[in-house]
Amino acid sequence: MSSETIISVENMTARYGERLVLDSVSLEVNRGEIFVILGGSGCGKSTLLKHMIGLYKPCAGDIRIGDVSVVSSKGAERDALIRRFGVMYQSGALFGSMTLLENICLPLEEFTELGREARELVARMKLSLVGLADFANHMPSEISGGMKKRAAIARAMALDPEILFLDEPSAGLDPVTADELDELIIQLSRSLNITFVIVTHELPSIYKIADRIIMLDARTKKIIAEGNPAELRETAKDVWVRNFFNRKSESVTSDT
Incomplete structure (x- = not known):
């Protein structure tokens, strides 16, 4: 896996009408890594992915693949940009x-x-x-x-493509089939050096495939954690993050 940045999101803000979904979010994805976007329901995971592939334009900020802006590119430059990535939607489509x-x-x-x-x-x-x-x-x-x-x-x-965006690849699959899909993702990443950006909330998949994760928070509209999921499970400063990785509710934590 390279330390070269292939995707950068810079101070991106997203809204649906008057509703703020993401507030000044910044992140970088390195070439060849399996990068996972996760968080609770309504935190903006799919919204972030849809902005990264250019389906929506942010209210503020920029998204770049290499040196080319997903937000402002047009014509032949945009056509060439789109060919650099592929997308798998949740239903398969x-x-x-x-x-x-x-x-x-x-x-x-x-x-x-x-x-x-x-x-x-x-x-x-x-x-x-x-x-x-x-x-x-x-x-x-x-x-x-x-x-x-x-x-x-x-x-x-x-x-x-250099990059594959996958939206909830394991959704609706039984555990064995989901694990086989995880193995395929790892195999493709290693053999073809494809960069993966994956939206998921499936913990077994996250622990198995993720080189690095970011966690979005519906309360703050920002990234509240970044790093290796196994390490965050034990050492994250935010209690909510540790609870997520340990499958604990806030009420359980407060009682112990």
């Missing part, structure tokens, strides 16, 4: 009327000049990377929830 192969070919058809045979070759390679080589011609309705998540990751990798 596969097109139900297309096979897995066709789903993964879609970004290749839209953003490259590759012919059909070349697109299908690349798509099959991506499916192979996530363990779905034998399911290219299956429809999303014909595969399990865990396989849908893997297929969505394969589609997110179609254009060979």
Whole structure:
């Protein structure tokens, strides 16, 4: 893992109408690391991710991938920026009327000049990377929830991005399937040097995959913890942070 910063969020503030969600948040993600965004319900985890990929514009501050601003880039510069990352949404968001192969070919058809045979070759390679080589011609309705998540990751990798953003990858999966997905994330990170930015609240996944985490707080609208999750579980100064990692409620803490 490199110490080179690949993503920087600088004093970013986000609102939905009059409601303040994030207040002057700053962070850096290093190239090649698995970076996890976590926190309680309503803290702004998905909001932060959506701003980082350019779906929303912040009220203040900037977000940069390398030297390029996600907020202010336009035209060809923005097109090139978008190709540097892939996104896996919580539901997988596969097109139900297309096979897995066709789903993964879609970004290749839209953003490259590759012919059909070349697109299908690349798509099959991506499916192979996530363990779905034998399911290219299956429809999303014909595969399990865990396989849908893997297929969505394969589609997110179609254009060979440097960065993958994953929104709640383990949501709705049984523990064994979630663990297999965690293993895949670690494997892709190590073998392809992909930088992962992952939103999740699943503690087993956090402990297994995260090189570093930030924790957002719905009360302060800011980052209240950053570092290694196992260390924060024992040493975090904020009691709420320690409670989160130890699965304790505030009432339990106050009684002991």
